[in-house]
Amino acid sequence: PAFYPGGRTIEAILFDTLLDAKIRPEFICAGRRLFYAEFIAAFAANIKNGGFSVRPCPGSIELVNALIAQDDLVLGLLTGNHQKTAELKLAAAGYDLASFKIGAYGQEAVDRALLVGLAKDRAFKQVGVHFEPQEIVVLGDTTRDVMAAKDAGVRNIAVTTGTDDYDMLKACKPDFLFEDFEETQAVFNAILG
Secondary structure (H helix, E strand, O other): OOOOOOOOOHHHHHHHHHHHOOOOHHHHHHHHHHHHHHHHHHHHHHHHOOOOOOOOOOOHHHHHHHHHOOOOOOOEEEOOOOHHHHHHHHHHHOOOHHHOOEEEOHHHOOOHHHHHHHHHHHHHHHHOOOOOHHHOEEEEOOHHHHHHHHHHOOEEEEEOOOOOOHHHHHHOOOOEEEOOOOOHHHHHHHHHO
16 A cells, blocks of 8 residues: 555554645644543543454563562653553553553654654653663564564564564564564563663
């Protein structure tokens, strides 16, 4: 398809879609809050009435639990989703939202790589530690996740649980590539590596 949303931020999708429809940027900016309010309400309703089936990837909850058990690790959520829809998805899939101490979300930037910097700054404010690039790991399931991590100069792990298949992910040369989270220990070791 000409327009591939995989791994893009909601902000990029919003602007690119409406600009393509010849809507002027000032109108997009003026209607942005209303759009997000309607989008979030519709998303919440779809989850509540069963319109969306949300479930965790096998092994992912175990991985999150193993990571939060590490005293010297800060788990964050960096996503192209809007913060509210990300929270709705995570809660519906059975994750404890309190597990994610730091967040950077899709409504905060068009460029996904900027979210890495936001998360890093928030981690410093939250825990008072300046994390070096080699101490930061972005785990994602699209080529855009890998490229955002590379653009930000941090480590990256790709997993084929999303729309981008193994060959697509392999072509962008992630630091590690897994088919899923069922090899929880191997993914855990790659993150801590």
